[in-house]
Amino acid sequence: MSPSPPHRPGSVLSLLAGAQFLVVLNTSIVNVALPAIGQDLRLTPTGLAWIVNAYLVAFGALLPVGGRLTDLLGHRVAFLAGLCVFAAGSLAAGVPSDAGPLIAARVVQGIGAAVLSPAGLAILLAHWPPGPGRGKALGWWGAASAAGGAAGVLLGGVLTSALGWWAVFALSAFLALPGIAATPLLLGRGERERAARLDLPGALVVTAGLTLLVTGLGVQGRSPLPDFVLPAAGVFLLLALMPVERRARNPLLPPVLLRNPSVVAGNLLMLLLGAVWVATFFFLPLYQQRVLGYSPLEAGLTQVPLAAALMTASWGAGRLRGTLLPGFVVLAAGLLWLARLPLDGTFLSDLLGPSVLIGTGLGLAFVPLTGMGVAGVEPRHSGIAGGLINTSRQVGGALGLAVLTSLAGPAAAPAAPGPAALAHGYRRALVAAALVALLAAAGTGIRRKTARPVTSS
Template identity: 70%
Template sequence: MPAALPPSPHPPAQRSGAVLALLTTAQFLVVLNTSVVNVALPAIGSDLGSGQSALTWVVSAYVLAFGALLPVGGRLADLFGSRRVFLTGLALFAAGSLAAGIPSGAGPLIAARAVQGVGAAVLSPAALALLLAQSPPGPVRGRALGLWGAATAAGGAAGVLLGGVLTDAVGWWSVFAVSAIGTVPLLLSVPRLVPRDARGRTGQLDLPGALILTAGLVLLVYGLGARDGSTTLGMVLPVAGVFLLLNLVSVERRAENPLIPPALLRNRSVVAGNLLMLPLGMVWLGTFFFLPLYQQKVLDYDPWESGLTQLPLAAALMAASALAGRLRGTLVPGFALLAAGLFWLARLPLDGTFLTDLLGPTVLIGLGLGLAFVPLTALGVTGVDADHVGVAGGLVNTTRQVGGALGLAVLASLAAPAAGTAGAAGPAALAHGYRRALVGAALIAVLAAIGAAAHRRIGTHATTRTSEPIEEKELS
């Protein structure tokens, strides 16, 4: 009997499309759960009798577990196979979602959200690694990354609207039940659609490195995300986190199988992708934080109106993400559009209207975010061999999370002096504070555009050796 032919490195187009839909749906659910709970928090507090501190942890438990464990999840995918780890992450995510939807008290809900976050951190980098493995280098990979970016944008936008609709129509528990139900077809489809992992890709996780990195990121992100950075805790935690992350360098040098392979840190594309993803995360989260505050506290929008009027921004982000996967050189224009939209939005009149004061700048912001996000994701995995693509994907997503926490801390400090003086003229003082924050975000985008232009000039032709140079040339 003749020997069986080895499997094709890339699946037929029909199966590849189904796999791409499966992976982007998983990413959609992961991002959805960062925002879907926000509108439901008052109902959760009322039903469970929870105070503000507990409600904060309903959000933070997911965000911290997700952001801090992404590199670990990526490394697990590299060591034990992306398909296997993706399935494990989906199962954890489904279990956490199911448990969160059972009204049993604030403590169990927070624990369930943490399990959700762990599952998300495991499945997201594994899904990205599978997407890259299923997409041959070139335009096909560009389009796949564009759809990945569009799914990320859609998840964030859908969370705001879906959370309000489900909470009003069914109850707060339904926002978690939707995620649990959504994972079922994914779990059933993976064994049928996604090829098995290559044999022999096993090894040992660098446990000391994983513990130090996770603890350092948790302290840093939680400390930076504290609303009052002047408190002792708000100052000590980020310092402790930075200390642990700096100590990680010496620990990794001695590790036999380091969590973050040194080759990644010598890869100019990976370094550039992460350095530029940091300001993108700062601007991204800052915009989505201050825009609804302006709408609700200055323009007196209802929460559902605030979510509805952000749909054009989300649509522009999705369209630009899909477009960035097909075009070359979108990174610098993306940051430029982002800066222009933020400067325009920073006008923030007290009697502003959606059509004259919000629609134009938010569409520009959405276009800029999408045009920049896709090439930065590509840069973060350019020149990375198959054994390290999972941790590289996890790292660039962690950078965006850390950038978001850092940006919120910086921009909130810019807004606080003016907003903190709010008295009888509260809306005017608040609007002034939000203007300061948005101007700060615009300046960050300008600096990022300059950095992206410098990278393109000096780095494009000095990329580390790679068999897949397409991402940097076509997407940055």
Template identity: 80%
Template structure:
């Protein structure tokens, strides 16, 4: 399960260092480059609720293997793409596979480890695998882009999926992942949530190229999403069970994960661009210098699986790291200007991610494990797509010109990083309110991960 999560996050970060090379090869603008990232995030985020529901209906192991297969096909197609349109479409296929893969892996984890010390440690390892995927993504992207070319970053994902496909039927107990065969798929709910999320995120991403679409499509998406609850109340087997959405922990966890996802994706998008376009790093140097951030993220995720009360401190540390990074000068150097903020950002992301995942699945019934896992991952991916669409707009006035001066280009990136820090502070305020309400009710509000101290 850690391997599956590693693959999913790997493909969120592996394109970032390669973006300048892809843009030069395929003649893409900065807005076009954002779609190499967003095509994956939109398909992933929009289809995750459906993927979570299919996980519960088909069985965790079946959904997991189907997601792996689709993911591998999309990765192979991306690797052999010769134009921007094909590459973006292949990235969407990757995202479709990930939308099955990610909730199935979390549901399998919950099914195989009952509440107790084992589940807490498993969640910590699962969270650390996300960080490992981010670390491997930036490193592999730099190494492969510098040696073989950007196509190799997608080919490696297809290769890594093969051993997971072989190992799955050998290692996973089918009896613990049976589907609910008597239930029916909520087709109206699935179509509504998928179309609504797609229109919302796509519209925001298209607003620079087509301002009218940037207004009409998000409005249509919000209108569709607002109709979801009435549809779900009438459904015999709803895609999003109303009881799940009435759970305070589930709602709070998903709202805060939406904000964290915006920060996560934007940070790994802007930092490599800053390093290569402003500091003149090679792809390999950009990958290597992001390893401290990824290592801090891994260590903090592992620790968060064993400790309590890491959510609020993590978000505050994250905001501090982003504000520090936003001061990066045009002539900056790694040790005095990059290392410190990188360590803070990595630690903050890890300390917040694991408790938010636990908060988002707390109280979900076992039969809803797949959809609960799909929902918390939806929030992260949709938050990432929304955040990237908004923050690239903040950077666009400086970055959109044909050949902006370095100082002007850097100003746009700094503005986006400051906005990301403000989002982190907003999430910290929301986490603080949730914790205060929990204390007033005589609870801890933030779930104690089983096995934590």
């Protein structure tokens, strides 16, 4: 039986939104601090990249397993466990030491996030049934996700300049503590599949496949193996998952999800949105610091309008209908505007306008895509559905970053040529990202053909 509506819906929604904010915050908060980390720990470019990739790989690869564990253990248990593991990893990462322990701590953060994010979405779906109330709740949850990505750049710059790079990790541990204390007080136990067990073979195959795929995409040009080997191995394992799942008594991915056209369409489009999302927050700070000469603090502060637009658009998208197509179109327009990248650009004339458009487009698209990814899903499958839509965004981000950094050429390398060559490389990447957004806009027609989701198992 699904839990009744919460007695304190505002407090419950604040808890869920705060947890999602932390999860997404840690995908971007490290970016501005990377130069300081590299200098302090004397890291090679490959080692520095793994400060980012360790979290993204663990998070992206384990999301389906985290979502399924949410369904099996119960929403509150999974949410609290994920939050505790995430806080422990954040605390360990905040203790300055060496590259190895820092990368290991980032893996622990990713493991916690892989359980925490789908558990939070499952709780939201259980407490707010389909209708205007769920739309508004998803709007706030989406606003928290959007704000986390943008605020990461801002907070990373402020904390690195004021206290040092260790503070970007200590902040996450500190912010997780109130959530750990509030979870037992605010959340019920939630629905649980008591008779089912985790599909261990399926969990191993999907985790290994996603790990190879995300890792291979993240180390393009920096691996001793040819670039295609690891991604190809990952795709092979993911394709091998289908016969494994057909023999499973309790498959990791229930067949009903794969027969739900809304879930399938939402995940495909989320792949494209993830590619554009991650690329934007990767190339914009690089342009600001390497071409315009911004300090980490200045680069962070100039993300405030983008963050505000993201939050406002996500909040509004939860209350409006038909924002998906306009969202992708506005996003593409903002990226094309930003792609001008003048060598003597200023914030007011060259960054403010496109930042607001990009933030608005991301927010308008993200919330309805999240709703598509869980539409018509039974409560007992809400965890894995939430894990799947988050996996699509993470894999899309890794794929997009790999492709777009290759288009940027030497501009994406740690030791790059002069400002003109840098701007030229970033310009190619941003134009390609705009084309991806337009492709997604064309694909929104899928949504009209998936208006009636499948609900039977």
